[in-house]
Amino acid sequence: MSPALISLHGVSKTFDSGTQAIAALDLNVRAGEFLSLVGPSGCGKSTALRIIADLIAPTAGSVTWPSGKPEIGFVFQEPTLMPWRNALDNARLPLELRGISRRDAELRSKAALERVGLAEFEKAYPRELSGGMKMRVSIARAIAAHPKLLLMDEPFAALDELTRQSLNDDLLKLAREDGITVIFVTHSVYESAYLSDRVVVMTPRPGRVTADIALSPPPTRDGAWRLTSAFTDAAGKISAALGHAMAA
């Protein structure tokens, strides 16, 4: 069993408006794990990610990093690119902000674009790219900084099914090759069943953990795996837990 990378203890968040987004969330994430957070809309999944990224402070509870805080990457639901920068300059942003020399930053972001299959498009501006390609630039930007933890907030929700499946496969490959821990927020049962080593199901607002399902997917997956009974069993378990959470 790998050591915990991050531990959330009794984390809750109430916004100034009085809305309680999450209540007493306990969560341990192990290094190298691919964890999906699944739950109905507005159950505080995004809020949890933002607390982990230290973009907002929890109202109560604590976030601890037993082995030190790693480099974190964040991928949003929208590609969130700067329209006035081409793909390469967008991917270069984290390295630029970290003060890495332009030369090194360009080499690393070029390599990152190549790994997401966009080597030919480094000079293209966001408006010249399709939705799926923009999301690939967004992923290249995240991995260019060599994160140990990748936080993803429903990144593929707006894409068509084929694009989503190919991005799922590419994401798994990247995470495995770089040993990246991923916390992946989604409301798709099938997507979470396909990607995850572990699925945590949350209740409607205020969100708390209602089910913690360990899966044992094969290390390499493809379309055929979607047809196995292991996959449908996993999807069934997640779906049942989600139904239970909604009814609660």
Place this chain on the structure above:
Amino acid sequence: MRNGLTYIFPVALGVAVLGVWEWAVAHYQVPRFVLPAPSAIAQSFVDDRVQLAAATWTTFRIVIEAFVLALVTGVALAILFAQSRIVELALYPYAVILQVTPVIAIAPLIVIWVGYEHIDKALLILAWIVAFFPILANTTLGLRSADRNLIDLFKLYGASRWQILWKLQLPGALPYLLGAMKISGGLALIGAVVAEFAAGTGTATGLGWTITEAGNRLHIETMFAALAILSVLGVAIFFLLSALEWALLHRWHESAISQQE
């Protein structure tokens, strides 16, 4: 083909109107102090060329100075507003008051304060007051419109406020600023001319004064000549700023897409 027609039709219409105008003035024997013929206006361009050129240069200089001043102060104040809510809350009402008070009503006061011997400075201040607000208002809006998620991303990678301003907010505000510049360029011209009207004759030497003075002496063709120069100046300013907008935005901004595709 379409491009050719966009020039041919307006030019043909203009020529036709001038022709009818010339004919009508001669045929109905319209007095030249009511409506001079286009040929008489053209003659005025030749006869009054020294005076018109000097007046154009004076007005042009004031417009450019006022516009540059409006650009610098408008953007600087917008940056200050975007950095500090308190500064914005304190100053914004006064910027609005400056904007809504008719420039023609403030003009006599400014002229007295600055002094008739520095009438150029008074005109500059008045033109600046008119041109300044669109730059301030639009740039402030642009700086505030930065994508929240991008700001979070910048913070995640430890960006300073300066980096967020320079690399995210300012480039994002550029389309807003360029739109405001097109409005302000025209307003600076209007402000400069109106200020001259208000300052009174005999003190200033720009196109506004030329029009008032020629009107007083019933030199209507000189008034038309000065008006034509003002129109050309206004159109030139608009086209220059549109060209600048295109040069800076056409690679990435949505506003440029419909024209290209």
